[in-house]
Amino acid sequence: xxxxxxxxxxxxxxxxxxxxxSIIRNGGLVAFPTETVYGLGADxxxxxxxxxxxxxxxxxxxxxxxxxxxxxxxxDLVADQVSARAEALIAAFWPGPLTLVLKRRHLVAKSVSAGxxxxxxxxxxxxxxxxxxxxxxxxxxAPSANRSGRPSPTTAAHVARDLDGRIDMILDGGGTNIGIExxxxxxxxxxxxxxxPGWVTREQLxxxxxxxxxxxxxxxxxxxxxxxxxxxSPRARxxxxxxxxxxxxxxxxxxxLKEGPVGFIGHTxxxxxxxxxxxxxxxxxxxxxxxxxxxALRELDERGASVIVVEGISDQxxxxxxxxxxxxxxxxxx
Numbered sequence: 001x002x003x004x005x006x007x008x009x010x011x012x013x014x015x016x017x018x019x020x021x022s023i024i025r026n027g028g029l030v031a032f033p034t035e036t037v038y039g040l041g042a043d044x045x046x047x048x049x050x051x052x053x054x055x056x057x058x059x060x061x062x063x064x065x066x067x068x069x070x071x072x073x074x075x076d077l078v079a080d081q082v083s084a085r086a087e088a089l090i091a092a093f094w095p096g097p098l099t100l101v102l103k104r105r106h107l108v109a110k111s112v113s114a115g116x117x118x119x120x121x122x123x124x125x126x127x128x129x130x131x132x133x134x135x136x137x138x139x140x141x142a143p144s145a146n147r148s149g150r151p152s153p154t155t156a157a158h159v160a161r162d163l164d165g166r167i168d169m170i171l172d173g174g175g176t177n178i179g180i181e182x183x184x185x186x187x188x189x190x191x192x193x194x195x196x197p198g199w200v201t202r203e204q205l206x207x208x209x210x211x212x213x214x215x216x217x218x219x220x221x222x223x224x225x226x227x228x229x230x231x232x233s234p235r236a237r238x239x240x241x242x243x244x245x246x247x248x249x250x251x252x253x254x255x256x257l258k259e260g261p262v263g264f265i266g267h268t269x270x271x272x273x274x275x276x277x278x279x280x281x282x283x284x285x286x287x288x289x290x291x292x293x294x295x296a297l298r299e300l301d302e303r304g305a306s307v308i309v310v311e312g313i314s315d316q317x318x319x320x321x322x323x324x325x326x327x328x329x330x331x332x333x334x
Contacts, residue, residue, distance in 0.1 A: 002164050004156060007033070007128055007173040014135075016171070017128060021135035023168050024049075029056060031145035031159045032132055033173035034124040036097050036181050036199070037152040037294070038159050039068065039142030040167065041132070044078070047109040050141055054111070056166040059148040064114040065141040066099050066182070067121045070133035078121050078139050080105050085209050086187050092208045094123040095130065097182040097199040112141045122182055128173055144181065145170075151232050151294040151329070154179050158298060179291040180321045185212070197320040199290070232294070232329040234301040236263065236308045240330035243312045247334045253277065256307050263300030265293065266311025278303050286318035293322065297329065 005016050020030045027049040030041050040057065042049035044067045054061060069075050072090065075082065079102035086100055104112075104119035113119050121139075124130060133140050144152040147162040156172035163170075183198030183205075191211040194202055205212045239256075241249055250270050256262045261276035267284035280296045282288045293310075300308050310330070315323040327333065 002160065002167050002170055004160065004170045004172055007171045014131070017131050018135055020132055020169055020171055021137075024132070024136040024138065024140060027052075028169070029053065029167040030132070030169045030171065031153075031156070031163065031167060032126075032129055032142070032171040033156070033176055034068075034126045034129045034142075035177045036124075037154055037176055037179065038145040038156065038170075039066075039124075039129070039140075040145035040159075040163070041068070041140040041142040043136070044108055044112050044139040044141035046138075047111055050109045050111050053141065053143065056163055057143065057146070057148045059143065061111065062114045063143075063148075064116065064120060065112045065143050066184075067108065067112060067119055068129065068133055068140045068142050069121060069123050070130045071123070074133070074139055075121060075123075076105075078105055078108055078119055079103060083187060085192070088209055089185070089187075089205070090123075093200055093204075095125040096123070097125070097178060097180075098122060099182045099184045099196075099198075101184065101186040101188055101195065103188060108139070109141070118186075118188055120184060126173070128171065132171070149233055151234055151297045152181060154291070154294050158295070161298075175291075175295075177291075179294060180325060183321070186215070189213075197324045199318055199321060201317050201320065203317070232297075232325045233331075234297040234308060234329070236301055236305045237332075238297070238326075238330045239307060239309045240326050240333040241266075241309060241311050242333055243314055245312075245334050249309065249311060252334070253309055256309065260306035261304050263303065263305030263308040264311075265296045265300070265308065267313070268311055276304075278305060284313060286313060286322050289313055289322045290318065293325065 099122040145159045153159045154176045183200040184196040186193045264279040
């Protein structure tokens, strides 16, 4: 079984973090909380340790990882040619949920970047994550701490369900604050391109550095994790009802109940009295969806839903990140 240690996210116990840092330094795997989701960390400079991440997650080798650093000086171990535009973004958004794609330095394990010449880097806001990186004294490669393709983990319990026995330690810092992965911005393109929307919005980025585009082509998306392979999906089939859909959610759920157990996640209250119907009602706000959506998908899976109906929200601002994840998780949409 994987060792699970409790951690006060606001006031991290140094002896616990030092134990985790020792595992990282010795080539092991540690799951730890960030402000976005739980990450599965290994020494980014150790190719054998990085390979263990791919094996533990069942992650495709062509899906790059994000490298986490604790300060500006550590970035120079990972990335080359850090531009003035990158410095402006670092000053504005680090530590925080923004990942920058930069030129990779040769010391970083090639598998971190799936063989590409670029590397995705961020500095997390979580104090326990920063202290773990500082004490490990190495950049930490850390994708989400789940089995590949599953909803990302926002609690230590989610990590344990997916990875117990596959990794060395889980640092339990409670629930994550944001619940949606970081924005990924490619600064090796001109103009810069958002490869994955996240909690730092396009509008915020443009305020800081000017024009920013949204990626569309597959070649661009190769430089970011979480963009090309199926992601964020529960075992149940997911039906997404877009905000502008004319379909009746009540009717959709009623019809699907003729086929088997149904789960519903959304901001509309659906009055259906049926023992195999489960509903999780959220507020119609990006913040509430982001914080709850992965946990809700997992919960309805555990309740035995064969299909989960998800009500969409506006994809403006932070809602773009939420809807990106829901569209990737969905089997179909209306």
